[in-house]
Amino acid sequence: MSWKEYYAARTVTAAEAVGRIRSGDRVVVQHACGEPSYLLDAMTANAGAYENVEIVHMVAMGQAGYAQPGMEAHFRHNALFVGGTTRGAVAEGRGDFTPCFFSDVPGFFEDVLPVDVALITVTPPDEEGRCSLGVSVDYTMAAVKHAKTVIAQVNRKMPFTCGVSAVDVTEIDCFVPYDAPVIPLAPPKIGAVEEAIGKNVASLVRDGDTLQLGIGAIPDAVLKFLAGKRDLGIHSEMFSDGVVDLARAGVITNRKKTLHPGKCVATFLMGTQKLYDFVDRNPDIYLAPVEYVNDPFVIAQNDNMVSINSCVQVDLMGQIASESIGLTQISGTGGQVDFIRGAARSRGGRAIIAMPSTVKGKTSKIVPVLDAGAAVTTCRCDVDYVVTEYGIAHLKGRTLRERARALIAIAHPGFREELKMEWERRFHTAF
Numbered sequence: 001m002s003w004k005e006y007y008a009a010r011t012v013t014a015a016e017a018v019g020r021i022r023s024g025d026r027v028v029v030q031h032a033c034g035e036p037s038y039l040l041d042a043m044t045a046n047a048g049a050y051e052n053v054e055i056v057h058m059v060a061m062g063q064a065g066y067a068q069p070g071m072e073a074h075f076r077h078n079a080l081f082v083g084g085t086t087r088g089a090v091a092e093g094r095g096d097f098t099p100c101f102f103s104d105v106p107g108f109f110e111d112v113l114p115v116d117v118a119l120i121t122v123t124p125p126d127e128e129g130r131c132s133l134g135v136s137v138d139y140t141m142a143a144v145k146h147a148k149t150v151i152a153q154v155n156r157k158m159p160f161t162c163g164v165s166a167v168d169v170t171e172i173d174c175f176v177p178y179d180a181p182v183i184p185l186a187p188p189k190i191g192a193v194e195e196a197i198g199k200n201v202a203s204l205v206r207d208g209d210t211l212q213l214g215i216g217a218i219p220d221a222v223l224k225f226l227a228g229k230r231d232l233g234i235h236s237e238m239f240s241d242g243v244v245d246l247a248r249a250g251v252i253t254n255r256k257k258t259l260h261p262g263k264c265v266a267t268f269l270m271g272t273q274k275l276y277d278f279v280d281r282n283p284d285i286y287l288a289p290v291e292y293v294n295d296p297f298v299i300a301q302n303d304n305m306v307s308i309n310s311c312v313q314v315d316l317m318g319q320i321a322s323e324s325i326g327l328t329q330i331s332g333t334g335g336q337v338d339f340i341r342g343a344a345r346s347r348g349g350r351a352i353i354a355m356p357s358t359v360k361g362k363t364s365k366i367v368p369v370l371d372a373g374a375a376v377t378t379c380r381c382d383v384d385y386v387v388t389e390y391g392i393a394h395l396k397g398r399t400l401r402e403r404a405r406a407l408i409a410i411a412h413p414g415f416r417e418e419l420k421m422e423w424e425r426r427f428h429t430a431f
């Protein structure tokens with residue numbers, strides 16, 4: 001049977017495809033802007049046919065109907081990263097959270113989290129019968145390899161990305177053609193605080209560096225302030241529209257990269273149509289599975305690797321809480337630690353945590369101790385640079401006393417006095 005006959009024989013409606021999900025199954029869903037929303041809606045509409053179906057994914061960008069009140073008997077959401085539309089479900093006990101490094105997720109599907117069904121989005125097949133996983137390759141490639149049943153929404157609007165991002169049609173069991181715009185992520189709003197942080201971070205970036213940009217407003221805002229640099233490279237878990245502007249301006253050339261020279265490397269992409277048009281069949285963009293892109297030993301093969309991530313709170317020892325506010329899980333570890341450790345091993349590498357000094361001007365993000373129950377994402381032995389709008393604290397190799405002093409110097413002035421009092425109490429000396 002030719003691949004065309006195989007494809008035609010397995011092309012079905014969404015209702016037929018989700019009819020293959022059985023009660024008690026574990027369903028792994030492609031995430032972020034690659035989410036197969038049409039299949040998820042069809043699955044949710046068929047809720048009455050299921051009991052106790054486990055839905056596993058990372059960043060949720062769609063409606064997440066399966067995680068809404070009233071769906072408890074049918075679905076149980078297991079978040080490997082809590083996204084905006086699933087925060088409520090996890091906070092209210094209708095969903096669970098599994099702590100993990102992003103780079104470890106594909107390995108889970110081999111043993112601790114065996115996959116019954118994978119719900120994915122692909123491009124239509126090319127002349128050789130290969131479909132691209134588009135803007136989210138990350139753990140999706142492993143889900144395809146390990147699932148008993150693979151159901152794909154075939155979306156002609158999904159960009160065909162290059163790299164290690166395509167699967168053979170014969171690896172997919174059901175094809176559901178349905179075109180929809182790829183989910184957009186609007187560029188962040190950049191105010192005076194973000195501008196000051198961006199400038200401080202940019203002062204740590206040198207010509208020829210290779211960058212990782214984390215998730216959230218700050219890492220993306222930083223790009224705006226790199227326009228004066230030369231020959232930057234990208235090896236990042238994800239990137240957004242900001243990279244397109246710098247590539248077109250000739251700032252990002254990837255020329256000095258020591259691994260994959262000439263190519264922007266990532267495992268998923270989130271942005272607007274501008275980004276999706278830019279990456280479509282672009283041989284300079286290399287998407288690959290997360291167990292490769294986020295492996296600290298792979299990351300470290302880039303000399304001058306600079307990771308830029310954000311956080312929720314930092315305590316005076318340099319412990320970084322990035323994913324929970326006290327006991328409330330708001331996101332996940334994602335690739336933060338993968339990249340901080342990779343940058344630490346890179347020749348000339350630097351790891352930066354950049355954040356506003358306050359939460360909307362009300363409370364300090366630099367605190368004596370983390371909120372009770374907060375998860376430590378980056379531990380105090382891994383931390384390197386912390387940056388706010390007030391400056392840069394370099395913590396690596398420094399004593400507890402020195403780190404606390406450096407962090408107080410970049411705290412919001414309105415909170416420095418109380419932090420100094422804590423310093424004096426803790427270290428038994430005048431500040």
Ligand code: COA
Pocket residue numbers: 213214215216217218237238309310311312313322323325330331332333334335336359360364365
């Ligand atoms: N106390 C109370 N609330 C806080 C807070 C704190 N210390 N810090 C943040 N918040 C609130 C914000 O006010 C915001 O609330 P809102 O949604 O009601 O406006 C919410 O938490 C999210 O914070 P914000 O700073 O707007 O988030 P962001 O989109 O810029 O993302 C992180 C910041 C830290 C959540 C994000 O970078 C993250 O998840 N990091 C961990 C994973 C990671 O780094 N991956 C990197 C590789 S992709």
